[in-house]
Amino acid sequence: MPGAPHIGDRERVILTAIVETFIATGEPVGSRTLARANAEGLSPATIRNVMADLSDAGLLEQPHTSAGRIPTAEAYRYYVEQLSGKAQISPQDQSIIQDSMHGITNVQEFMERTSHVLSLISKNVGVAVATGGSRNALEHVYFSRLGDQKVLAVVVTRSGVVRDRVLRMDLPQSELDAAARFINENFRGWTMDAMRAEVLRRIEQERSEYDRLLNSVEQLYRQGALGSEDSLQAVFIGGAANLVAGEKDRERLQELLQTLEEKQKVVQLLGAYVDAKQEAVRVVIGLDDAIPSMRNLVLIGAPARVGDEVMGSLAVIGPTRMDYQHTITAVSYIARLFDQVLNESE
Amino acid sequence: MPGAPHIGDRERVILTAIVETFIATGEPVGSRTLARANAEGLSPATIRNVMADLSDAGLLEQPHTSAGRIPTAEAYRYYVEQLSGKAQISPQDQSIIQDSMHGITNVQEFMERTSHVLSLISKNVGVAVATGGSRNALEHVYFSRLGDQKVLAVVVTRSGVVRDRVLRMDLPQSELDAAARFINENFRGWTMDAMRAEVLRRIEQERSEYDRLLNSVEQLYRQGALGSEDSLQAVFIGGAANLVAGEKDRERLQELLQTLEEKQKVVQLLGAYVDAKQEAVRVVIGLDDAIPSMRNLVLIGAPARVGDEVMGSLAVIGPTRMDYQHTITAVSYIARLFDQVLNESE
DNA sequence: ATCAGCATTCTTGAGTGCCGAGTGCTAAGC
DNA sequence: GCTTAGCACTCGGCACTCAAGAATGCTGAT
Numbered sequence: 001m002p003g004a005p006h007i008g009d010r011e012r013v014i015l016t017a018i019v020e021t022f023i024a025t026g027e028p029v030g031s032r033t034l035a036r037a038n039a040e041g042l043s044p045a046t047i048r049n050v051m052a053d054l055s056d057a058g059l060l061e062q063p064h065t066s067a068g069r070i071p072t073a074e075a076y077r078y079y080v081e082q083l084s085g086k087a088q089i090s091p092q093d094q095s096i097i098q099d100s101m102h103g104i105t106n107v108q109e110f111m112e113r114t115s116h117v118l119s120l121i122s123k124n125v126g127v128a129v130a131t132g133g134s135r136n137a138l139e140h141v142y143f144s145r146l147g148d149q150k151v152l153a154v155v156v157t158r159s160g161v162v163r164d165r166v167l168r169m170d171l172p173q174s175e176l177d178a179a180a181r182f183i184n185e186n187f188r189g190w191t192m193d194a195m196r197a198e199v200l201r202r203i204e205q206e207r208s209e210y211d212r213l214l215n216s217v218e219q220l221y222r223q224g225a226l227g228s229e230d231s232l233q234a235v236f237i238g239g240a241a242n243l244v245a246g247e248k249d250r251e252r253l254q255e256l257l258q259t260l261e262e263k264q265k266v267v268q269l270l271g272a273y274v275d276a277k278q279e280a281v282r283v284v285i286g287l288d289d290a291i292p293s294m295r296n297l298v299l300i301g302a303p304a305r306v307g308d309e310v311m312g313s314l315a316v317i318g319p320t321r322m323d324y325q326h327t328i329t330a331v332s333y334i335a336r337l338f339d340q341v342l343n344e345s346e
Numbered sequence: 347m348p349g350a351p352h353i354g355d356r357e358r359v360i361l362t363a364i365v366e367t368f369i370a371t372g373e374p375v376g377s378r379t380l381a382r383a384n385a386e387g388l389s390p391a392t393i394r395n396v397m398a399d400l401s402d403a404g405l406l407e408q409p410h411t412s413a414g415r416i417p418t419a420e421a422y423r424y425y426v427e428q429l430s431g432k433a434q435i436s437p438q439d440q441s442i443i444q445d446s447m448h449g450i451t452n453v454q455e456f457m458e459r460t461s462h463v464l465s466l467i468s469k470n471v472g473v474a475v476a477t478g479g480s481r482n483a484l485e486h487v488y489f490s491r492l493g494d495q496k497v498l499a500v501v502v503t504r505s506g507v508v509r510d511r512v513l514r515m516d517l518p519q520s521e522l523d524a525a526a527r528f529i530n531e532n533f534r535g536w537t538m539d540a541m542r543a544e545v546l547r548r549i550e551q552e553r554s555e556y557d558r559l560l561n562s563v564e565q566l567y568r569q570g571a572l573g574s575e576d577s578l579q580a581v582f583i584g585g586a587a588n589l590v591a592g593e594k595d596r597e598r599l600q601e602l603l604q605t606l607e608e609k610q611k612v613v614q615l616l617g618a619y620v621d622a623k624q625e626a627v628r629v630v631i632g633l634d635d636a637i638p639s640m641r642n643l644v645l646i647g648a649p650a651r652v653g654d655e656v657m658g659s660l661a662v663i664g665p666t667r668m669d670y671q672h673t674i675t676a677v678s679y680i681a682r683l684f685d686q687v688l689n690e691s692e
Numbered sequence: 693a694t695c696a697g698c699a700t701t702c703t704t705g706a707g708t709g710c711c712g713a714g715t716g717c718t719a720a721g722c
Numbered sequence: 723g724c725t726t727a728g729c730a731c732t733c734g735g736c737a738c739t740c741a742a743g744a745a746t747g748c749t750g751a752t
Contacts, residue, residue: 030744030745030746042694044696045697046693048747049693051746052746064701065700065745066700066745067745068744105513106498106511116607140490142486142502154500156510160496160498160512162508162510164508166450166452167451239607240586240607241601244599245600250590250591254590254591255587260587261462261586374714376715377715378713388725390726391727392724392725394715394716408714410732410734411714411731411733412713412714412732413734414713
């Protein structure tokens with residue numbers, strides 16, 4: 001990567017043209033093809049010169065000596081950057097989304113449909129992750145003995161997420177009820193973490209009084225009944241079938257599909273790249289840093305939030321060769337929709 | 347299909363050998379190969395004769411004039427039939443299953459892991475569906491206002507399945523609480539269906555008294571809060587990536603993956619073929635009747651039950667060319683495990 | 693600077709010929 | 723009468739060659 005010939009106007013136009021025709025055709029683009037298609041009226045030879053410069057700058061690659069040029073990851077980054085997000089979502093996409101989102105019953109369902117819709121629109125893999133664990137405010141808990149040693153814990157958060165979990169413990173139903181009542185009366189609206197801290201504090205301070213009760217609660221915590229975010233994660237993946245069209249190498253295809261089935265990895269991926277704090281759509285080109293098997297893939301993601309609370313994230317994963325503009329607007333639109341649908345009356 | 351040469355001992359042995367070597371190699375099996383492998387000491391010529399008979403009986407096919415023979419669906423059916431289910435599960439499989447099933451927290455999770463484990467063991471697609479809606483006994487309900495017009499309904503069944511749903515209605519919290527209390531006190535242990543019938547009956551009879559309360563409950567029913575089984579279905583599919591190895595035709599591969607993503611179809615498939623009443627493992631060869639895109643696939647499934655209650659079903663879906671014995675024992679083992687794990691203390 | 697032309701490189705697809713595996717049939721052997 | 727060996731025939735697949743097409747880099751002219 002020698003001193004970049006600081007990309008001027010002509011270079012930018014040509015690079016953009018290369019990226020776009022490569023996205024469209026999938027084949028290495030040569031100087032002649034470009035000269036023919038490009039209205040700029042430049043001759044192939046000139047274009048070749050520019051191409052050579054761009055190759056030096058590390059923006060283009062040649063698969064073989066006598067083949068056309070292919071954009072590098074860097075070129076895509078550049079391309080996406082100068083792709084001002086001014087595009088509006090198309091009416092077709094909008095109606096696809098409206099249709100699919102009809103009659104949503106809960107967050108999980110929204111996420112599931114989202115993954116599906118994103119895959120439809122982008123013709124790639126749609127991903128939606130519902131996280132939002134301990135930061136959510138508690139609304140209600142309920143415990144119930146199931147069998148011999150088993151207790152069912154149900155936790156409802158204020159944002160309407162329900163989570164259940166079977167624990168193994170032997171507290172009698174009476175104590176479970178007492179614990180539930182205690183929690184519901186004292187800690188409604190608290191976050192799980194804050195609540196735990198408070199319980200621990202009280203155990204320290206007022207040991208004598210609440211003793212049994214607080215210990216029950218602490219025991220429930222320890223079993224994960226009220227617990228930390230990771231167990232609440234639900235991952236929805238739609239359109240994995242679309243990878244078949246894009247990936248020629250069978251082994252790699254299989255590897256990719258396998259990776260997608262490991263939900264944990266997908267969560268980790270979104271967690272790493274989708275910035276919860278920021279509302280913006282994030283485009284990450286080249287996922288090999290995070291997950292080796294996803295080399296050459298691109299992630300276009302955004303956080304899903306209701307008000308200020310982050311409920312999860314959504315994304316499209318696809319090959320570098322995808323319709324960025326289109327996908328970005330779709331992701332952005334659904335991310336906004338999420339807030340609208342779940343915040344107020346639909 | 348002329349008069350079947352009623353399959354004798356020799357025919358059976360040869361057919362079995364053909365099926366097994368075809369499963370092993372994936373290539374059309376010819377008379378010579380078979381003669382070499384088969385200890386029976388028959389000459390290729392003899393085998394050719396038998397093969398011709400089996401072809402006439404519609405049990406074998408030739409892809410091309412001078413290729414070997416391939417078993418037809420009918421042949422697989424015959425093969426599976428005479429495959430007495432005497433095989434024990436292998437220790438390796440057993441330990442894979444034990445490892446994966448460790449620390450199960452609820453039915454959904456069991457199903458998810460099951461689909462994964464089945465895919466691992468069978469090297470095919472593992473499927474698990476949690477159904478079991480209205481037939482389950484009610485344990486507890488809870489309603490909570492979420493926002494403007496929205497109410498969150500949480501239903502816990504006696505078998506430990508939790509279900510939540512956001513409804514659009516405008517009952518005030520006080521009435522919701524009253525309805526919940528009423529239901530929890532009077533109908534714990536009832537099935538959803540029986541409960542609804544009773545509510546309707548009372549509305550008729552004792553109109554005056556409970557009026558408002560009963561009407562709230564009925565309204566909740568109408569919104570599906572306490573409702574019919576279909577919305578409770580959760581479908582888990584594992585190992586879809588395994589299809590890549592088995593299916594050469596890319597288009598068909600894509601079609602298959604797409605079909606698997608349509609959860610409804612999968613539910614319908616299991617519903618059609620896995621007999622809830624019967625405990626046995628069911629092997630269905632040739633799924634094209636139910637779902638055209640699944641032509642040539644095989645389903646090996648069993649119901650998942652806790653005691654007498656059917657909680658769902660589990661299955662392996664794969665190409666006709668699979669290890670039947672192995673898969674059948676695995677499916678059967680996990681089906682039994684389901685009862686054990688969820689019924690009593692683990 | 694820009695562009696035309698030329699020699700060069702490399703991929704791709706078509707065409708060819710050959711080998712191996714399998715079949716069906718007929719005739720000989722137990 | 724069942725079993726087997728032998729023979730002629732049919733295909734699919736592989737290796738190989740060859741020509742066409744596309745793109746490149748360079749050089750020299752405008």
